[in-house]
Structure formats: C-alpha cells, structure tokens
Amino acid sequence: MTTTARRSRRPRRLGSPNRGGPLVYLLLILLAVYAAAPIVVLFFSALKTPAELSTNPMGLPADAAWENFLTAWNNAGMATGLRNSAVIVTATAVGVCLISGAAAYAMVRLDVPAPGAITMYLLVVTALPLQLFLVPLVSWWTKTGLYDTQFGLVLIYWAIYSPFSTLLLRSYLIAIPPDYEAAARIDGAGELTVFFRIVLPLIWPGVLTAGLIAALQAYNEFLLAVTFIQDSEALPVSISLYSFQQGFTVNHALVAAAGLIMALPVLALFLVLQRRFVEGYASTGLAN
Amino acid sequence: MSVNTHDAEGRARARALPRASRTPRRRTAGLLFLAPLLVVNVLVIAGPALSSVAYSFTDWDGINTPGFVGWDNYAALWGDEAFLNALRHNLVWTLFFLTVPMGMGLLGAYLLSRIRRGRTLFRVIFFVPYVMATVVSAAVWRQVLSPTAGLIPALDAFGVPWVGGLNPLGDPDLALGAIAMINNWQWWGFLVMLFLTAMQSVNPSLYEAARLDGAGRWREFWHVTLPGIRPTLVFLFLMTIIWSFLVFDYVYILTQGGPAGSTDMLSTLLYRTAFSEGRAGHASAVGVVMALISALTIAGYLVLRRRLRWDV
Numbered sequence A: 001m002t003t004t005a006r007r008s009r010r011p012r013r014l015g016s017p018n019r020g021g022p023l024v025y026l027l028l029i030l031l032a033v034y035a036a037a038p039i040v041v042l043f044f045s046a047l048k049t050p051a052e053l054s055t056n057p058m059g060l061p062a063d064a065a066w067e068n069f070l071t072a073w074n075n076a077g078m079a080t081g082l083r084n085s086a087v088i089v090t091a092t093a094v095g096v097c098l099i100s101g102a103a104a105y106a107m108v109r110l111d112v113p114a115p116g117a118i119t120m121y122l123l124v125v126t127a128l129p130l131q132l133f134l135v136p137l138v139s140w141w142t143k144t145g146l147y148d149t150q151f152g153l154v155l156i157y158w159a160i161y162s163p164f165s166t167l168l169l170r171s172y173l174i175a176i177p178p179d180y181e182a183a184a185r186i187d188g189a190g191e192l193t194v195f196f197r198i199v200l201p202l203i204w205p206g207v208l209t210a211g212l213i214a215a216l217q218a219y220n221e222f223l224l225a226v227t228f229i230q231d232s233e234a235l236p237v238s239i240s241l242y243s244f245q246q247g248f249t250v251n252h253a254l255v256a257a258a259g260l261i262m263a264l265p266v267l268a269l270f271l272v273l274q275r276r277f278v279e280g281y282a283s284t285g286l287a288n
Numbered sequence B: 001m002s003v004n005t006h007d008a009e010g011r012a013r014a015r016a017l018p019r020a021s022r023t024p025r026r027r028t029a030g031l032l033f034l035a036p037l038l039v040v041n042v043l044v045i046a047g048p049a050l051s052s053v054a055y056s057f058t059d060w061d062g063i064n065t066p067g068f069v070g071w072d073n074y075a076a077l078w079g080d081e082a083f084l085n086a087l088r089h090n091l092v093w094t095l096f097f098l099t100v101p102m103g104m105g106l107l108g109a110y111l112l113s114r115i116r117r118g119r120t121l122f123r124v125i126f127f128v129p130y131v132m133a134t135v136v137s138a139a140v141w142r143q144v145l146s147p148t149a150g151l152i153p154a155l156d157a158f159g160v161p162w163v164g165g166l167n168p169l170g171d172p173d174l175a176l177g178a179i180a181m182i183n184n185w186q187w188w189g190f191l192v193m194l195f196l197t198a199m200q201s202v203n204p205s206l207y208e209a210a211r212l213d214g215a216g217r218w219r220e221f222w223h224v225t226l227p228g229i230r231p232t233l234v235f236l237f238l239m240t241i242i243w244s245f246l247v248f249d250y251v252y253i254l255t256q257g258g259p260a261g262s263t264d265m266l267s268t269l270l271y272r273t274a275f276s277e278g279r280a281g282h283a284s285a286v287g288v289v290m291a292l293i294s295a296l297t298i299a300g301y302l303v304l305r306r307r308l309r310w311d312v
Helices: A002-007 A022-046 A050-055 A067-075 A078-109 A115-127 A130-144 A150-174 A179-186 A191-202 A204-220 A223-228 A237-245 A252-272 A274-287 B008-016 B024-055 B072-078 B081-113 B119-131 B134-144 B151-158 B175-200 B204-212 B217-228 B230-244 B249-254 B266-275 B280-308
Strands: none
Touching: A022 A067, A022 A252, A022 B081, A022 B119, A022 B134, A022 B175, A050 A252, A067 A078, A067 A252, A078 A115, A078 A150, A078 A191, A078 A204, A078 A237, A078 A252, A078 B024, A115 A150, A115 B024, A130 A150, A130 A223, A130 B024, A130 B266, A130 B280, A150 A204, A150 A223, A150 B024, A179 A191, A191 A204, A191 B024, A204 A237, A204 A252, A204 A274, A223 A237, A223 B249, A237 A252, A237 B134, A252 A274, A252 B119, A252 B134, A274 B119, A274 B175, B024 B280, B072 B280, B081 B119, B081 B175, B081 B217, B081 B230, B081 B266, B119 B175, B134 B175, B134 B249, B175 B217, B175 B230, B175 B249, B204 B217, B217 B230, B230 B280, B249 B266, B266 B280
C-alpha cells in the first residue's frame, strides 16, 4: 500500500485545488505555533533555574543554566536508561526485520500452507488490543523467568511489531521479480544464502523503513516497559524519565532537561530521515 | 500440492513459481522461514489472548489456581459504577477524537494542499510532536498546565481573567479535557500527513471540472476533496473509535485515572484491577469487553460497507 500511495503523487501544477492566499499562510502559521510552542517551551524550561521558572514560566531564559543537563543526567539515571534503551531498541529492530523479512519471503516466494489464512491472522493480530493479553502475559512471563528481563520485553516487542512489518515487507517483495533468486538457486545456493545475500539486499529500503519504525516504537513505548521492567538497572530511558517526573515536588526544569535528553536522538534522526519517517508512518496508518 | 484456481493469490503464486521449483524442499523451507513469526506471535499474543478469555470466567487473582465462576465477572461489570464511569470517559474521548483532531487534520492537510512554498517545512513542524515519546510530551504539558510554573500564571500576569488559580490536571471538571487536548497535540499532525497523502492522489481533472462549473473553494472541498479521500477518512474514523477505547499512556502518566476517578479509562481500570487489586479474572473480563468493542466496530464497518456498497 505504501508504494501505491507514493507513486500516485501527481504533478501539482495542473488541476490541483485553488491556490491559497495570505489567509492560508496565516492559518498554517497558527497551527505551526500550536505544534511547535510546547517544544520551544521544553527547550526554554530546560535552561531555567526553579526560581526563574516560577517568575518567568514561558519566556526566554535570562541566564542559560546549562548545568541542568548534567544534574538531570545524574539524578534521573539517564546514562543507564539510554544504554538500556539502546540495547532494547537495537535488539527489537534487528529481530523484527529478521523475523518479518523471513516470514514475508516465505509467504511470497516459498511454499507455505494457506498463505491467505496467514495474512488474515496477521491482520487480526495487529487489531487485537494489548489489554486482552496483558494480564496472562505477566503471569506467563513470571513463571518462565522472562518477567523483569530485557529479553522478555524484547520478545514481546518482536511479537507485536513484526506482523505489521511482515505485511510491509511482503508488499515490497511482491513488487520484485523472482529472477535473481531463481538464478542464485540454479547456481546451487541454499534458501538461507538466497535470503541473506539476495532477498534482504533487494528489499533493503523496506527493511530500513520497517527497522526504523520498530526502533522508534520500542524507544517511545510505555505501557509494556512500565509493566514488565522493575529492576532499576534494566529500565529503558522512557521509564527513567517517567519515574523522574512522578512525586509531589517535581523540579520542572530538571524534568524538561531530562525530557530533552531523551527526545534529542529521535528529533535529530527525524530531521535527517524526515522522508523515510513520513513514508513509514503513512504505511502504519494504511496497512493496519 | 493443489492450487486453488479460484484464489487470486494462488493464481499469482502459481505464475510466480515455475512448476519444477515447487518441491517438498520449498515447503520445509517455507515453514522454517515462517516459524519465528508464528512462534513469537502465539507465545505472546494468541496464547495469552485465548487464556484471557478463559480467565475471564474465573475468580483468578493472578497467582493462585483460578476457580470457575461462570458469567459472574461480566454480570458484575454491568452494575459496576467504576466500569460504567470508565466506559463513559472512553465514549467522551471517542467523540472528542472523532471531531477535534479530525477537523484539525483535515484543515491542516487542505491548507497544505493549497500552497507550494514552505509545504515541507510546515509538514515537518506539524509532524514533530508525533515522533516524541508520550513520557516527554507529558512532561512538557505537565509544566505548561502547572498552576505554579506554566501558562496559567503567565496568562494571569498578562491580565487574562478567570485563569488565575486554575489547575487543569488537578481539577475533576477539567482533567479529562486537558488530557484529551494533550493527546490531540501529539496526534493531529499524523492525521494531517495521512489526509495530505490522500488529497494528493485525488484525480486532478475533478478539480478542473469543478472550477469550470464555477465551484467556490468550499464547494470544491465538499464535493471533490472529501469524496476523493473517503477511503482514508472512513479508515481513520474506524481506527479512531478503536484506539479511543484503548487509550492508556497519557492518562496513566499524568493522572493515573484521578482526580477522584474523573479521568479513569477502561485501560487504567483494567491495569489497577489486575495489578494493584489482584482481581485478574475480573480484569480479564474488562479486557475481553475492550476486544469486543474493537471487534464490533470492525463488524459494523463491514456491514455498512456491504449495505452501502462502499468501495473502501
């Protein structure tokens, strides 16, 4: 579905809707202010002292308190959180790409029983609410020792993020003729070789998109992380930040600094890979 | 192996694979390549989901051996004020998300479709909130809406009446609306992107025709743009309803369902019932009801589609 959405873009000059005047830009600027102002406030707040935050809550910081970042980094345990998140996110993205790449390859090119039923199963599974299986899952994970381990959490992410990427990679693979694989097979290559040396490189843009989306979802995920990880040494950064903003006397300036530390990698990645983000997310909206 | 000739997919596959290559080796390989996906899915999703249905008929506490109680958990939900309270909030949430973000998303996308200069910039700005983690945007908004260090004292100092002393997240009358607004801030830019993609694939000759007929902007939007993006519109309507009954993150992070239950949702109720009160059987019943709401929404859509012969 992504590919059709991307290709159907038409030249804009002929026959697009009526052109906009100043009013259109005015409204767009208002909407942009609504979207951007809270992020600007986040930047400002991160650089204020608590005293300044109460006298000047919204404006520019008078004197940038850069030391907030160091204090927040230490007090919120950001180093541990970011390290753990890096492990969890990498394992999630790599695993999702391998699992769903292999499954898409099997469904499109190999001989599987009832491929239609498998696609249907994947669609149903993506529509099932987390809340339906959350409670028994906690009990199963406790019994098997997976509860409160990063691998246990990653295993859940693999399961919930791979149906969507399988459907995404399937659509990429369908668009590619099987000639290269056939040639490799005639040369005597096994299926594993064909998969890693031919198929994955051919659908590489799709793999990158699927991996990027899985990584971002895992990095930002909250409900499963807060449920399945208790050990403060294993917490992902989202839960470090969550714990840091709980409590009765919240230091908003330090929370803002910690929040910015967590958001910066994603914001940087988004600005660099803007197009891939948009395409990937457009497909999450349509492939469900 | 037999190929079902009535199945379009089967036909396509038969074309894609030369006969000689469909050997037993490929069947084994196919199953092996599919196995990781199916194994993790059954282990994490299908298995626990089915056992959740079974547990919903028991008095399970999450640890000890459950005892069968029949329909008791479901019957208890019907008169349970906490459940009905949460359900009401999910309904209000659904109405809010079907109107405010949808309206803003359509407006943003329509405006973007009418400009050329700066389109990418605006699109990036609108989309940035969507890539932020909920814990981060919750932190921003907790400060912006704080009664001591945010927008409210700033507006008060500026001389805006009525706002002094307001505490949106701490006031039972305002909290639900405040959380919905925060979630909307993150959400509407995503809708802009989807609507814009759909609007760009509307057949341009329809706009030409409308213009030749002398249609103004409003009629053009109403008679060309909206019908042109109907599949996306219907799909997002459907998904909004489904997602609105599952909302969890912002409520749990910002208020945990309080103050005084004024923001409690089915998901936060389920979470508390299962993990704080140890009534896992009861919580499973809530989970099954939530899944049924999703299923009914989809079923209703399918019936409508068949009745009205919608091609979406």
